[in-house]
Amino acid sequence: MATGAMIVCIFTLILTSCNDKDKDITPPLISTDGFTPANCDIYYAGDTLHVHFLCTDDRELGNFNIEVHNNFDHHTHSTEAADCDDEHLHQGEELHDEHNHADHADAEGAWVFNQDYTIPDGCRQYTADIRIPVPDNAAEGEYHLMLRLTDKAGWQTIKSVAIHIEGHF
């Protein structure tokens, strides 16, 4: 009886395993070629931030989201966003000390941007070209631009880039 059930179980396994190739197990990709903004690019309040990138997926792309948040506390991301401020070049190694002294009042007037974008159905490749106005009153300092991209299956890829916002000329 036990062996019977085991055989049924193993048989089902073999049957079902055959279809495993249908699964999408690959997250979408954001191409680094031609990606703007480049790391540590400088923009001025009132400028237009030009986000341009190519994304691909082996099956079908989903949607994407762009978010800009301040990096006044000098945190680091595992993707490309680097710390561009020379004064703080060594902060990454000493982060546990740095964040003790982080002054949260710095974040006053910081620019916050968060927008969802859709990609048409059925795309395996998509070129996004988004122009985001930087507000006139955006506080100066370092910001991170976060790009989140999904595919149809629900996999997500995140890319972050550091940018610098300066005041008016």
Place this chain on the structure above:
Amino acid sequence: MYFPTSLCAVLLSVIALTPQDTMLLHLDEVTVTASHSHAAPIPSQSSIELNAKFITEQLSATLSESLHSIAGVQATAIGSGQSKPAIRGLGFNRLAIIHDGIRHEGQQWGDDHGLEIDRFAVDHITVIKGASALMYGSDAIGGVLLLSPDGPPDRNIGGKACLFAQTVNALYGASVRLKGRTGKFYWKANATWQDYADYSVPTDSFEYYSYRIPLYKRTLRNTAGREADGALALGYTSGHWHTCLRVYETWAKSGFFANAHGLEVRLSGIDYDRSSRDIDLPMQQVNHLKVLWHTAYSHDYWGIELNAAWQHNLRREEAEPVAHGYMPTPPNTLERQFSKHTATLNAAARWNIAAQHTVRMGLQAEMQHNRRNGWGFIIPDFEQYSMGVYASEEWRINSRITLHAGVRYDYAHTHIQAYSDWFATPVGDTAVYMQRSATLSRDFHSFTWSAGIRYRADGWLVRANIGKAFRTPIAKELGADGINYHIFRYEAGNSTLKPEQSYQADLSVAWDNKWIHIQADPFAGYFPNYIYLSPTARYREGLQLYQYTQTQVFRCGAEAMLTVRPWQHLDINVQAEYIYSRQLSGDKAGYGLPFSPPCRMMPELKFHWAPAAFTDMLNGRCDGYASINVRISGAQHAIVPPEKPTNGWWTLNLGAGQRLAFNTCTLALTIKAENILNTKYYDHTSYYRLINIPERGWNISAMVSVEF
């Protein structure tokens, strides 16, 4: 034999089992009967009995962790050394935890809510592998953990005191138990305290939501905690009667891992690294009070049992107030509070009709009342009323074969209250208080059944069972609508969910003699409408949207256990488990289920010395053991978004214990060294796998106890 006239007598007979009789897996009929309520039948599913000695030897910081060395049981690590139990890969609300005859009701849906039960007040654990809705109702769809205290004390006064410590989070603690008996009256009291520091991991940094976060001294910031538990029991027992009033209170306060918690990944102004023992924000505090009254009358031909209980689970989660999106800076640190009251009434009756037949009937009623507070929203306020009735028949055809079958009907009514944000969100030109949860009233009906056979003779024990089980959707699944702050995703409930159902077939074949025990427990199950939180391609409020859906799921697997005793002082023990799961419909058809356990194997060599070998060493009895085991885990490539494939791993572990018995007291020393090679590995079933935090490195735990 099946229905002892006194529960007490049988419980005592279990305690009286000599250590060499209590092997890791034993199928002794007396034991099986004993730790079940006498109104409950012996399950025709695979069940494992664990006694206080086993629990002690595990030396685990949590109850669920002490079970993970059992094939078919997993401990899903949820951070800070906390873990949740799972049976055959199903945990959270797919596992019923029956504590002292009453379903334990906390906020078990939560990703970082541990089990609010003092492990030192638990003397027997029965693990029922497989759906057991007939006797235990909703949630028993994956299995049941029956936790029970030992029977009435047999002496005027007795007790136990223990001290314990472990290195991985510098934990230390103490637990004391006193108990006594005067004629037919008895009392018991338990108290436990433990304190632990930040949890250490073998890595210098980790990646969370694309952020690279360095760790100070390889510890997880702010994961220290404290726990205090107390329990009191007053009882009366005579030939046929047993009545008992019990009160359990647990209190725990612990920090949330500061770098992987909150509405945003941010660097706090709190100096987390100044002390490894302090509890800063964000943190959680939980009180769980359980008052229960148990009464049973048991006779050769009939018996009744009544359990009534009230539980209050109060959970407070505090975090630094931070403005997020359109939410302004909140006025205080109370991010979330849940206050849940649960009243339970269970009644069961048994009649022995002729020598061969036993009929059982029962009624289980429960009322839940949940209120939330704080500036963060995850689940709405709700009330739930549920009631189940069942009838089952057991037919002992002869001394070898027992058949049983039963039917059950359940009704549940859930009422969810509307919730709107406390702050306004601009929509076009106006500002609106966004509604997160709408008023909802749902009725759920479930009809379930089960049938099984049990064959026992000549060293064989064969059990087969088929049955249908169900689970009522919980408030989070019906009405959640917000950001899950643990994992940075937007979770949306589904108010149209139907009760989750499952059809399952279980088989257990075991054979043993004096020197060998061999067992195989295969199972297969089908869920027509498994409630699954599916990651979508969409974004909502800037985060990826996860939506509750119902899909068809097929699961199967098996556990295998082998114990060989080639010499009276040596046990060779090998356990293995394998689980396969697959979604058959919906947008994730073809995928498995999240946190699917990879195949596991655990070979162990255990050398034990019994009184006979060392009788003259001391003026009394002494026995002890030394063991070495390897935990082997296969790789897991059956993943669903957002999981990553996990490589296989193995760890080497050692354990030893010595018991010295004097006239009326026993001194026991137990020590365990886990992962002695300090292997850095990732556990696919751990919550920390998602954020690439490896499991703990080497850890030594020790306990000294005195029983008198």
